[in-house]
Amino acid sequence: MGGGKVSYKAEQCVSHWPSHGGQPAALLKRFGLPDAHPIEDFSANLNPLGPPEWVANALTASIASLAHYPAPDYREAREAIAAYHGVTPEQVLLTNGGAEAIFLVAARYAGKRAAIVTPGFGEYARACRAHRLPITYIALSAPTFELDLDALMASLKDISVLFLCRPNNPTATLIPLSTMQALLARTAAIGCDVVVDEAFVDMTVEEGERASLTPLLADHPHLLLLRSMTKFYTLPGLRVGYVLAPSVAIQTLAVHQPPWSVNQMAAALVAPLLRDAAFAEQTRSWLNQQHPLMAASLLTKGLDVVTSTTNFFLARPNNTLRERGLTSNVLFERLLRNGILVRHTHNFAGLDGDWVRIALRGATANQRLLKVLNDCLC
Numbered sequence: 001m002g003g004g005k006v007s008y009k010a011e012q013c014v015s016h017w018p019s020h021g022g023q024p025a026a027l028l029k030r031f032g033l034p035d036a037h038p039i040e041d042f043s044a045n046l047n048p049l050g051p052p053e054w055v056a057n058a059l060t061a062s063i064a065s066l067a068h069y070p071a072p073d074y075r076e077a078r079e080a081i082a083a084y085h086g087v088t089p090e091q092v093l094l095t096n097g098g099a100e101a102i103f104l105v106a107a108r109y110a111g112k113r114a115a116i117v118t119p120g121f122g123e124y125a126r127a128c129r130a131h132r133l134p135i136t137y138i139a140l141s142a143p144t145f146e147l148d149l150d151a152l153m154a155s156l157k158d159i160s161v162l163f164l165c166r167p168n169n170p171t172a173t174l175i176p177l178s179t180m181q182a183l184l185a186r187t188a189a190i191g192c193d194v195v196v197d198e199a200f201v202d203m204t205v206e207e208g209e210r211a212s213l214t215p216l217l218a219d220h221p222h223l224l225l226l227r228s229m230t231k232f233y234t235l236p237g238l239r240v241g242y243v244l245a246p247s248v249a250i251q252t253l254a255v256h257q258p259p260w261s262v263n264q265m266a267a268a269l270v271a272p273l274l275r276d277a278a279f280a281e282q283t284r285s286w287l288n289q290q291h292p293l294m295a296a297s298l299l300t301k302g303l304d305v306v307t308s309t310t311n312f313f314l315a316r317p318n319n320t321l322r323e324r325g326l327t328s329n330v331l332f333e334r335l336l337r338n339g340i341l342v343r344h345t346h347n348f349a350g351l352d353g354d355w356v357r358i359a360l361r362g363a364t365a366n367q368r369l370l371k372v373l374n375d376c377l378c
């Protein structure tokens with residue numbers, strides 16, 4: 001890892017590259033392909049098994065509830081989340097997706113300095129800029145993207161809040177628990193709060209929810225965990241997430257949240273989603289079966305693949321292929337023309353388009369991806 005400031009091209013880049021995954025229309029247009037061009041979408045990191053089947057009926061049945069305001073404190077949803085994680089409801093703030101949680105955290109530190117580990121999810125920087133936090137970027141280096149704790153700490157002088165993602169989007173790497181424990185001890189000593197985005201933690205291979213830092217909350221009052229119900233339950237349109245933190249921190253975040261930020265139908269789904277142990281079990285078994293197969297297969301295709309701990313892979317053509325002109329940009333376009341959409345990395349700081357991110361999908365789709373990759377990499 002090279003500590004300290006890095007040049008940051010994210011966002012200004014790339015008006016012609018959409019800033020998030022799952023936007024095929026913009027990319028088809030960019031490459032002159034018709035709207036009807038068939039696409040298998042590997043660009044959004046969503047659980048391919050979801051949403052759970054009962055969700056559609058539950059939403060239909062709850063339409064009448066739209067005639068009422070949601071309970072302003074979302075007590076029922078917060079109690080369900082608290083019971084699920086073994087914390088108190090006062091340690092939970094329900095949010096309009098993980099994205100709102102990020103912006104509320106940035107608002108809490110307005111006027112102070114933030115550090116962001118990169119490459120990382122672009123919304124941390126956008127939220128910090130929106131709330132006028134000067135940002136120090138802390139760059140992880142290819143090809144392993146491992147965190148060097150000493151270099152990180154050297155960059156945290158005068159920093160009030162550090163943002164990182166675990167497992168990290170887009171690298172799919174997981175900072176080891178022992179490193180996180182050391183990081184939390186050292187940041188406590190210098191008065192720097194730590195925000196860990198756990199949007200993908202439920203889909204950590206082997207460990208699942210056990211990879212969460214929730215058990216560390218009790219001993220680390222400067223730790224805030226951001227959660228999203230989007231990825232695991234395949235509900236990007238629903239907009240539900242939450243923050244887990246000490247109750248004092250939750251109160252100061254809530255000050256910045258508009259009233260009724262989460263709609264009634266979404267809030268009512270929280271408890272039944274968390275109760276759905278069968279869906280969680282199916283997801284774990286899909287992940288633990290498909291992930292090792294995909295990891296091994298990608299390596300045989302002539303790709304550099306970052307060691308992945310979750311439901312996506314960061315990859316690029318290896319040196320030999322790149323020297324022959326087969327860059328990630330070329331691969332991206334070939335895949336798209338063959339009906340496979342992966343995530344470009346033009347707006348991830350430090351990647352700048354050199355890699356592509358590939359989501360793990362169901363067995364049939366994964367097989368098709370591997371076949372098309374074969375054709376595109378020769």
Ligand SMILES: Cc1ncc(COP(=O)(O)O)c(C=O)c1O
Nearest residue numbers: 097098099121169199228230241
């Ligand atoms: C790391 C990370 N955090 C948070 C989010 C936002 O999640 P949500 O859809 O719940 O707002 C995303 C979405 O892509 C993400 O990748």
